[in-house]
Amino acid sequence: MAKVPQGNRNLIRSINRSIILNCIKTKEPISRAVLAEITQLSPATVTSIISDLIAEELVLETEAGVSRGGRRPIMLTLNPMGGLVIGVKLMENQAVAALTDLNCNVLQKASIQITNGQVDAVVSSLVALVNDLVTRAAIKKKQLLGIGVGLAGVVDSKRGILRQSPFLGWKDTPLRDLLQEKLKVPVYIDNDVNTLTLGERWLGNGLQEDNFIVITVGRGIGMGIVMNGQMYRGTSGGAGEFGHVCIDPSGPQCDCGKRGCLESYLGDRAILRSARGKLGRDIQDFEELLSIIKSGNELAASVFSDAGKLLGRELANLTNILDPKLILISGEGVRMGSLFFTALQESFQNNIMPGLTRDTEIRINPWDDDAWARAAASVVIGELFNPPTQPEGGIGRI
Numbered sequence: 001m002a003k004v005p006q007g008n009r010n011l012i013r014s015i016n017r018s019i020i021l022n023c024i025k026t027k028e029p030i031s032r033a034v035l036a037e038i039t040q041l042s043p044a045t046v047t048s049i050i051s052d053l054i055a056e057e058l059v060l061e062t063e064a065g066v067s068r069g070g071r072r073p074i075m076l077t078l079n080p081m082g083g084l085v086i087g088v089k090l091m092e093n094q095a096v097a098a099l100t101d102l103n104c105n106v107l108q109k110a111s112i113q114i115t116n117g118q119v120d121a122v123v124s125s126l127v128a129l130v131n132d133l134v135t136r137a138a139i140k141k142k143q144l145l146g147i148g149v150g151l152a153g154v155v156d157s158k159r160g161i162l163r164q165s166p167f168l169g170w171k172d173t174p175l176r177d178l179l180q181e182k183l184k185v186p187v188y189i190d191n192d193v194n195t196l197t198l199g200e201r202w203l204g205n206g207l208q209e210d211n212f213i214v215i216t217v218g219r220g221i222g223m224g225i226v227m228n229g230q231m232y233r234g235t236s237g238g239a240g241e242f243g244h245v246c247i248d249p250s251g252p253q254c255d256c257g258k259r260g261c262l263e264s265y266l267g268d269r270a271i272l273r274s275a276r277g278k279l280g281r282d283i284q285d286f287e288e289l290l291s292i293i294k295s296g297n298e299l300a301a302s303v304f305s306d307a308g309k310l311l312g313r314e315l316a317n318l319t320n321i322l323d324p325k326l327i328l329i330s331g332e333g334v335r336m337g338s339l340f341f342t343a344l345q346e347s348f349q350n351n352i353m354p355g356l357t358r359d360t361e362i363r364i365n366p367w368d369d370d371a372w373a374r375a376a377a378s379v380v381i382g383e384l385f386n387p388p389t390q391p392e393g394g395i396g397r398i
Contacts, residue, residue: 149179155190
């Protein structure tokens with residue numbers, strides 16, 4: 001009998017390892033015997049791989065479980081501290097970073113102002129930010145599984161290239177390699193909304209759903225798409241530019257250079273512009289607008305309800321095309337609260353094709369300042385669980 005090439009044996013073991021890790025993650029605490037039953041791997045294979053994972057400190061043995069006859073089994077869980085990850089959210093004027101464990105719990109945070117938008121200057125700032133975080137946390141870089149970077153724009157995550165950024169003005173920038181060369185740690189880059197979507201897939205609301213989308217409302221309008229259990233990125237990484245669906249070709253100027261994009265009606269600056277026009281007065285920021293609405297100003301409140309109606313209609317159009325099981329609304333824009341989301345739900349129901357509405361749930365995600373950085377960290381965590389044969393953009397699933 002011809003020998004199986006060593007490379008194939010290693011590949012099969014890597015696939016089995018990923019299957020076991022995913023099973024522990026979704027079923028923990030779990031015994032070796034139940035792992036073998038669920039994964040259909042031999043008990044010997046499970047035992048061997050678990051031994052490796054325990055030695056690597058990725059898996060922990062915990063308390064004994066319920067006996068099904070004989071000795072009580074030792075239960076297994078993932079070790080949140082089995083590896084550390086840094087997630088970075090890069091914005092046009094600032095970068096924020098978070099050091100997390102494997103459950104994306106934030107252990108340490110840092111930020112840096114971006115005063116020079118040139119590529120070399122920004123790379124130097126990000127390197128300084130990561131090094132500062134490592135120093136603050138009193139860890140060594142060899143403890144890092146990797147660094148994830150999320151930013152707005154069209155990102156070729158496979159090649160680590162930022163194809164186009166509306167805020168930074170960069171094109172075809174090999175950001176991953178530039179950072180990796182200086183940091184000497186694996187670096188992964190992706191569109192910021194894709195990182196948020198991956199975070200939901202691995203750690204949040206989307207864990208049990210194979211078809212869902214994430215919509216972010218804030219400085220821009222973004223979308224991440226999971227279809228049939230896989231992240232959908234499109235041909236060049238540009239899938240999900242929902243904010244640049246054209247609403248009116250003669251509408252307001254958008255950052256992308258076109259007119260009438262959805263983002264030019266629903267982004268933070270657009271909301272403030274609409275409020276200033278309706279109230280006939282200057283409004284400095286979102287916090288001031290929220291304060292005016294809380295005081296009972298109905299005209300100001302109509303800005304949020306009008307925005308909700310528009311997004312609800314466009315989500316109905318999107319659902320008519322993609323038919324997702326779940327739509328998650330996230331981002332800084334969740335501050336608009338019930339005025340916005342009540343109008344959104346009503347508009348969605350009024351515009352969706354009959355028969356689809358009962359199958360699609362719209363859910364609002366709580367938001368905090370760490371969310372973007374945690375999302376970027378989840379890109380690295382996803383690599384830990386991703387099967388080695390998974391197509392680019394795919395998400396491992398048992």
